[in-house]
Amino acid sequence: MRYIRSFGRFWWNFIVGDDWRVAVGIAVALGATSLLTHEGVNAWWLMPPALAVITAGSLWRAISRS
């Protein structure tokens, strides 16, 4: 059990890292882009600024902690 838990923690840290909100933000941004695309809007313009906002938020949290 401990092995499974540490194995899971390793992959969580490897992919998600120390700010899970970034992973959630990426999922939301991709979801919103998908919705718009399926409504007939070619939303290529959404992802870059959304990711910039997500990164800025994560940086702000990191700086606030230091």
Next chain:
Amino acid sequence: MSTSAILIVAGAFLASAVEMVEALTIVLGVGVVRGWRSTLIGVAAASIVLAVLVAALGPALKQVPIETLRLVVGALLLAFGLQWLRKAILRSGGFKALHDEDEVYRQERDQAAAAGKDEKAGLDWYSFTIAFKGVLLEGLEVVFIVIAFGSAQHRLGLAAAGAGAAVVLVLVAGVLARGPLSRVPENTIKFAVGLLLTSFGCFWGAEGVGVDWPGNELSLLAVIAFFSVFSIIVVRALRRRPAALVPAEVKA
């Protein structure tokens, strides 16, 4: 060679180079103090595991439909790339310690000298496990990037060649330098890798949910430019803030 192909080779090469520099420091620190036999067997064992991962996962991913693959790979690259980019911005802005290979090397040597003798299966177990873990963990990031870059464009060989070239280059440089490659601009390279991972992740992730990028592959350059400008602006803003002075970092 297309724009994306060049960027895939560059991304795999740079990511592999920076991770292999870190692995080399760990291996040198252990090998110099405790001897090379068990250390190199650890390196070989980890290399075999990594090669098997690429050989097994690469062809298996060819069976996945390209749109699904690009969405999954794009999302994973974004999660991974934004971590690299975030850390690189914090380092450049003075809010995170710069990576110092000389300090890591000194610590590895001290720990190797202090560790007790433990022989298993005819091997110095400390040397074997430290070398194995070091190469496996640093290499895992490279494998992930190679598979992600290679599979999303069906160019696994190209990405693997870029990463392989970096391994050879770092090995040769390490043998010639007989020490850690502390003069390699690791933090600048990590910044570039973070930008490439994030840009490819953005490009493929959006394509995976049905977006048609204007200008197709050429818009990848625009995405890279966007994140570069964004990063430069943020770094400049951070440098204007009072930051706590941080000592040299010994972990990635």
